[in-house]
Amino acid sequence: MDQRTELSEFLRSRRARLQPQEVGLIYYGGRRRVPGLRREELAQLAGVSVAYYTRLEQGHAENVSSTVLEAIAAALRLSPAEREHLSRLVRPVHRRSRAAVRPQRVRPELQQLLDVMHSVPACVLGRRMDVLSWNPLYCALFGDYAALPAEQRNLAWQIFRDPAARELFVDWQGKATDVVAILRLEAGRDPEDPRLCALVGELSVQSEDFRRLWATHNVADKGYGTKNLHHPVVGPLALRYETFALPADPDQTLLTYHAEPASNSAESLRLLASWWASREQHEDSTAR
Known part of the structure; x- marks a missing residue:
């Protein structure tokens, strides 16, 4: 860029x-x-x-x-x-190097934390909004990331290239605006990242919505808030999200979602976790 x-x-x-x-x-x-x-x-x-x-x-x-x-x-x-x-x-920081472009790894201890967060959908985000790791409830909520090719394990790709995302997010336009603003900030931090340039190029070619939002030059950092979803299995969900910086892994953040205790959304998350566990058990037994 x-x-x-x-x-x-x-x-x-x-x-x-x-x-x-x-x-x-x-x-x-x-x-x-x-x-x-x-x-x-x-x-x-x-x-x-x-x-x-x-x-x-x-x-x-x-x-x-x-x-x-x-x-x-x-x-x-x-x-x-x-x-x-x-x-x-x-004052651009020219940080392109093998360290900047090689695949990111999630520490085993961090993966263990994700795995024990049974009632909280959570994932680890890396550079360019790549989804590096996740727990089962995150997959139940947003889709089976393990089944996706590596290049599609990315929030921006999901929002603009996966038709299911438009049905999942009640305010898809607001979510898309936030994602592009975060991606633009990422581009300012590392403008020489070839994978980021390739992602922006692909989305610019494939999505008119992305081109329009990218041209606004809006920037924002990851934060917190509430997202309203309509899940195909459990229906409406109102979930609060938080993002946590990981000082030991400066290019990674922990993203979590949670529901208000004793709310309809909390019960829906419980049902969703049970449905996903049953689905995985069925797939395991079929594969044997």
């Missing part, structure tokens, strides 16, 4: 979403030729010259000081994830 182009398009997209009245500038009405703030208005807010900001927005980030970068981030009202993304676009 070309860093100058990425920087240019990101700054333009952030500037376009701001209106003069939102940032305290006087607006006398009338038609504006560009969406959002003009370059000179953004430069005024950041306390830099128009020429300086114009060069930066054109992708020329040489010798930009931290003070100036912070002023521009504040003027654009960037979120913490967006500030990180901007910083990495201005």
Whole structure:
């Protein structure tokens, strides 16, 4: 991914979403030729010259000081994830190496933790949103990852290429928006990752929805919240999700889902676990 182009398009997209009245500038009405703030208005807010900001927005980030970068981030009202993304676009970390592209491994102790989380769907995510490991209830909820080819064990691939995902997530559009924003942040962290570039390329070719969302340049980090699902076996589910950073494995995160205790969703998860266990037992007996 070309860093100058990425920087240019990101700054333009952030500037376009701001209106003069939102940032305290006087607006006398009338038609504006560009969406959002003009370059000179953004430069005024950041306390830099128009020429300086114009060069930066054109992708020329040489010798930009931290003070100036912070002023521009504040003027654009960037979120913490967006500030990180901007910083990495201005000062890219070239970390491509055999260590960056070789397959990731999940520690056995971490797999043991997943296996004993019987009532909690959980998985370990790696770079580029690859699903590295999972427990049985995660498969019961989201599909049998063990049966998928390695290149399809990826949340972004699942959301945009698996038709079942559109039926599973009640707010598919919101989920798709979140996934693309996280993937865009990943791209800023490691723009030279060939597998990430290949994934973005494939999804851009195969999915109009992905192309549209990728063009927004929105970025976000993994977090927490609630997802409403409609599972083909147990029906509606309202589940809370949490993501946990793994300091010993900095490119991996633990993703978990859980239901409100004593809720209908908790009972549905229990039934789902029982159904999946019966399914696996049947497959084992058939294979013998």
